[in-house]
Amino acid sequence: MIRSLAAISVIGCIAATTPAAAERLVTSLSEHRVMVTSSFNGSEVVLFGGIEREGGNLPGRGNYDIAVTVVGPRQDIVTFRRERVLGIWVNYESRIFENAPSYLAVLSNRPLEAITGDETLRRLQLGLDNIALPQRSDSDPANGTPSGVFRQAFLKLNDERGLYRQEPNGVTFLTPALFQASIALPANVPTGTYEIDVKLFADAAMIARTTSALEIYKAGFEQFVTSSAQNHGTLYGLATSLMALLTGWFASVVFRRD
Amino acid sequence: MQIYLPIADLPVNVFLILGMGLAVGFISGMFGIGGGFLMTPLLIFLGVSPAVAVATVSSHIAASSCSGAISYWRRRTIDLPLAGLLLTGGIGGTFTGVWLFTLLRSIGQLDITIGLSYVLLLGVVGGLMVTESVRAIIRGRQGKPVELRRPGSHTWIHGLPLKLRFKRSRIYVSAIPVLGIGYIIGFVGAVMGIGGGFLLVPMLIYILRVPTVTVIGTSMVLTLVTMASATVMHATTNHLVDAVLALFLMVGGVIGAQFGARAGHRISGERLRLLLGLLVLAVGIRFGLDLTLPPENLFMLRPLESSQ
Numbered sequence: 001m002i003r004s005l006a007a008i009s010v011i012g013c014i015a016a017t018t019p020a021a022a023e024r025l026v027t028s029l030s031e032h033r034v035m036v037t038s039s040f041n042g043s044e045v046v047l048f049g050g051i052e053r054e055g056g057n058l059p060g061r062g063n064y065d066i067a068v069t070v071v072g073p074r075q076d077i078v079t080f081r082r083e084r085v086l087g088i089w090v091n092y093e094s095r096i097f098e099n100a101p102s103y104l105a106v107l108s109n110r111p112l113e114a115i116t117g118d119e120t121l122r123r124l125q126l127g128l129d130n131i132a133l134p135q136r137s138d139s140d141p142a143n144g145t146p147s148g149v150f151r152q153a154f155l156k157l158n159d160e161r162g163l164y165r166q167e168p169n170g171v172t173f174l175t176p177a178l179f180q181a182s183i184a185l186p187a188n189v190p191t192g193t194y195e196i197d198v199k200l201f202a203d204a205a206m207i208a209r210t211t212s213a214l215e216i217y218k219a220g221f222e223q224f225v226t227s228s229a230q231n232h233g234t235l236y237g238l239a240t241s242l243m244a245l246l247t248g249w250f251a252s253v254v255f256r257r258d
Numbered sequence: 259m260q261i262y263l264p265i266a267d268l269p270v271n272v273f274l275i276l277g278m279g280l281a282v283g284f285i286s287g288m289f290g291i292g293g294g295f296l297m298t299p300l301l302i303f304l305g306v307s308p309a310v311a312v313a314t315v316s317s318h319i320a321a322s323s324c325s326g327a328i329s330y331w332r333r334r335t336i337d338l339p340l341a342g343l344l345l346t347g348g349i350g351g352t353f354t355g356v357w358l359f360t361l362l363r364s365i366g367q368l369d370i371t372i373g374l375s376y377v378l379l380l381g382v383v384g385g386l387m388v389t390e391s392v393r394a395i396i397r398g399r400q401g402k403p404v405e406l407r408r409p410g411s412h413t414w415i416h417g418l419p420l421k422l423r424f425k426r427s428r429i430y431v432s433a434i435p436v437l438g439i440g441y442i443i444g445f446v447g448a449v450m451g452i453g454g455g456f457l458l459v460p461m462l463i464y465i466l467r468v469p470t471v472t473v474i475g476t477s478m479v480l481t482l483v484t485m486a487s488a489t490v491m492h493a494t495t496n497h498l499v500d501a502v503l504a505l506f507l508m509v510g511g512v513i514g515a516q517f518g519a520r521a522g523h524r525i526s527g528e529r530l531r532l533l534l535g536l537l538v539l540a541v542g543i544r545f546g547l548d549l550t551l552p553p554e555n556l557f558m559l560r561p562l563e564s565s566q
Contacts, residue, residue, distance in 0.1 A: 037262065039260065039261070040262045040269065078561075078562055081556060081557055082557070082558065088370070089553050091367060091370060091558065156557075157555065157557060161559075187262070188267060225265065225502060229264075229497045229499065234490060236499070236501070237492065237499060238490055239501070240493060240499050241317060244317045244318070244324060244489065245320065247505075247512055248321040248325035248326075250512075251321075251513065255325075
């Protein structure tokens, strides 16, 4: 176990952009796979992490900061803007957010702006304000609504559905070198593979980084129904119709009065 | 007790959807309609996407009209040849409807179309039903006999060729309007997620002059077959039928329908039509308000279908 964790942290070290740093990040999840079953009503996965310093003396520097970014499976998402046409609100203008994360959580131990400068946040695409969300428009975007408005609306709507969240106090330091973060997964969480990216900052600079993955999948009956509907549409439809006929027939037998 | 719906992708309370099934079933049994025009909006209100709601409700209506059709079959009040001819048109309409549904969904205008059709259709049908039944009630008060069927009053519809005789309904009418009505019902049903019973019954009575004895049973057979085939077509093309949701709705629906039918026998026909008309009108107005009042949110998200 310790050996495998060490192996992960070595990879983390290689991935780090500032190899001069002597810190290493070691992380682990309370669950690597989350099952969505018929009783699924949201879940929570806890990320534990430790900061190791070469030589073993801690803390060597000033304060450490941690930022965790969880990105759900990417998909194209259309955003419609409604406009009143002849007194009726219609979907007037649309933008397609290409490869947008279906779930996005940014957790840190204090506000991102306090951890590092705007320039670094932008470069690392850290935080909801800095994540890249490329848009595509089928119509001429020049005389339409500015992209920024769509972006804000996109972030706001996802926030309302609990799918995008930024928690400036989502990471808790248990000791100066040990931290934990709880990743809240709402009931409407999309299934697929989630990337978890943990960044370690010290004195406003990123000194280590490590990534891991989390899988959310439908299991059992839910999985069976979903895959049948997708892969055997006609058969699934026939089965559902048959179920309807049987239910109707059954009711007429049970409630027969003559 | 929460249950996660696999296709709608959201958890719902089992008792809530069972209760909705019961309530809508009661109304559908009472008026002899499928109740789709109530169930679809309710599901949308619950957070189910309109597309999944429409597709799933079709199987729910199939179940309730099946139990209804069986009891009418026992009473021998179904005109099978008439139902068969209506169906021929109905299947064509369902095909066109599912095709339009898929098209509108891909260009992002499905919600507005469903909303607009509800306002128009429910507003017109509800308004007509209310005025007609109020007139009938007033006539009844004044002691004049209520006549629905005026044998002498032939319209241009009775002048059309290809005339057929339907023995059980005792009508002699052209096949063209029968096919046309079937087509309209199938089409509207597939696009709006309604069985169309509340539309079909007045059409059969007023246009084809089908007597009230056979009208409901025949309409139920038509609803049953169009909705069962709409379920299969929606499942094949859009993969949006949620069988788990459908099962709970069905079970609640068929039970509610039995009690509703008993309650319906105690109310006179005109009053029943007035109540149904008011209900239809209310749902139509509700949709109208949704379309015209400024929405809470000017923006809306929708995941793009992965190209499969």
